[in-house]
Amino acid sequence: MTDYRAFLETKRLAAAPSGFTAAPATINPHLCPFSLDLVRRCVELWSNPGDVVLDPFAGVGSVGVVAIERGRRFLGTELKASYFGTAARNLRQAEAKASAPTLFDMARVG
Numbered sequence: 001m002t003d004y005r006a007f008l009e010t011k012r013l014a015a016a017p018s019g020f021t022a023a024p025a026t027i028n029p030h031l032c033p034f035s036l037d038l039v040r041r042c043v044e045l046w047s048n049p050g051d052v053v054l055d056p057f058a059g060v061g062s063v064g065v066v067a068i069e070r071g072r073r074f075l076g077t078e079l080k081a082s083y084f085g086t087a088a089r090n091l092r093q094a095e096a097k098a099s100a101p102t103l104f105d106m107a108r109v110g
């Protein structure tokens with residue numbers, strides 16, 4: 001692994017919310033993944049829960065992951081097939097995480 005790739009990997013993991021990792025840079029390097037904290041601020045400022053967030057340049061799906069995490073819906077397009085595949089995987093993970101019951105939900109049921 002080159003130093004540059006190691007640097008990218010460090011940045012990507014630092015930007016990922018807990019439990020979510022985008023594709024490792026070694027497998028599918030993406031030169032410009034967003035900072036998820038920046039995306040969170042934008043999504044919360046400019047949309048409401050239930051709204052559709054559109055990212056026409058979706059890359060590995062960072063905006064979609066945050067949209068789902070914050071109770072929005074997501075529409076994205078991506079030119080590069082490998083990024084699209086990674087985005088689909090990341091979005092599926094985000095949906096599973098968002099719909100998984102927490103211990104607090106369980107406590108309400110019981």
Ligand SMILES: C[S@@+](CC[C@H](N)C(=O)[O-])C[C@H]1O[C@@H](n2cnc3c(N)ncnc32)[C@H](O)[C@@H]1O
Nearest residue numbers: 032033034057058059060061062077078079080
């Ligand atoms: C700045 S990157 C997006 C990064 C993304 N926000 C992320 O965090 O993964 C821009 C993306 O736009 C895609 N792209 C460029 N031209 C496009 C087009 N005409 N239609 C769809 N996607 C395009 C590129 O393949 C690239 O993945």
